[in-house]
Amino acid sequence: MLNPVWLHTFRTLVEVGHFTHTAEKLNMTQPGVSQHVQKLEQSCRQSLIRRINKRFELTEAGRILYDYALQHAAREQALLAQIQHDDPYQGDCRLACSGSMALWLYPQLLNLQQQHPLQIHLEVAPNHRIISAVANGDIQLGIVTQPPIDARLSAQLLGDEPLCLVLPKRYQDKPITVELLQQCAMIAHPDLEHYLQLFLNKCGHPGFDSCHSSDFPVIGYINQIHQILQPVRQGIGATVLPLSAIKAYNHQQDLYIAPTQAPVTEALYLLQRKHQPLAQRYVMLKQWIDQHWQQMASASQ
Template sequence: MLNLQWLRTFSTLAELGNFTRTAERLDLTQAAVSQHVQRLEAELGPLLIRRPRQLELTPAGEALLYYCAEVGAASQRLQQRLSSADAEQGDISLISPGSIGLALYPHLLELQRTYPGLHVRHRFAPDSEVLDAVLQNRFELGLLTLKPDDKRLSVQQFAEEPLELVVPAGVHVDSWADLERLGFVDHPDGQAMAARLLSRRFPGAPGVRSLPSAGFTNQISLILEPVSRGLGFSVIPRYARLSFARPELIQVIQGGQEVIDTLWLIHRAEWPLSARAARMLEWLNGYF
């Protein structure tokens, strides 16, 4: 591993472009600055082109400067992890599917407003990406719709979320023919969700693939826009429907056997949650 002091000297020199000013900022002699650069160049090759009143980085110098930034970011992350006992300072990282994410995000913002020292990092992602992100330690917490069986994970139930058949306000849906007249507004999980719910509501019907298409969007917050304008129907998780800004323009068709998904909270089992992550879960438990 390269000497951290040498790296600090090099990154400061690249920023200031001057040996004298670098030495002054770092409280070193100019000879020490030169020595640090020479030792790096002995290991990595030429890093600087020295011109009168100007320094230019070589390609190796540019690569080393990028490496310095990565080391600095890693050091910052290490400090945050080592300060995990502080429940009111530092980063909170959560990755979740879109529907529950829409419901969570306003509460996460309120948490951050209540505790300004907390910084919430939230990402929307499908189950496969959630699982990988938590296993690779890119996010401390994740939510899944399918319960994992990986022994590296701690898994607990977080919430339940029914699937809902959503149609334009004022529209009557009593039969499969009513759905055919409306058409299906699809989304990335739409076919699978609709097949699960509609097969129970309308047993013996041809199936969702036989329905006319009324559009497609991959943005979960936009799925109900065409529905609200009378352009079709969709099947979505409840939290996505509850987050829609104009609920008076849509309605949920009740009846029949429900399809309810369990949302699972995951984190790495080998070490305890940080105090700030525990604070976030305590906060969210008041809403979910």
């Protein structure tokens, strides 16, 4: 790697065109300027200048190095400008959430990206991977359904997301019983066991709280979040999903969301590293996510 101080001296010498004047401009001695040039020549293993009396001419290697020195100075200025100007609506944004949350969040982020020069990178992952990615600094913000125990992280409660039992339309207005749900059978997905157990524990329907998710037969499985509701729409089985995933589905009118005796919700947390100051674009993004989530939650009530 070329010494940046020597490189700066060489670039100044080429632009000033005189050793003594270069030394004066850089508050150096003339022998110091000569020494920097000699050290660069040793590093490059090429002669950079050819002295002609009190003047000098650049060699071909010297011209190439001067062009490099200009590019290096320009990159350094651009870097300093970027560091000093922390624009809340420009730059790279890396965040992660569950697949069901992404169905709601990603279209909202695209709208934001259309308005501002942001680069949005949204990772869809389970809770444990999101927590690990935020803790390791690979992702700056994460949305999860459980507060982390990792001391490196801080969590802000975003709100409570409703969990919904979704059935084929033919079950509309029928009493929701254990027998009906067993008869309907379940469309499984990676989070069904967790969601279904929460629903059984909290929904308030008689007999549900004494059931286990394994008590209900599975008639199909799909691990693509945007496809989970298709077999429900076609009357094949039921499933449990967050409300945000259902609202992102284009055929909600063909589904039946079963009423509950008590609210069934799951808490959502917004994660970041505890002692790492966020760039302004992430501060903006946290506020923006919180605002849009609250708007969506209010509209759902």
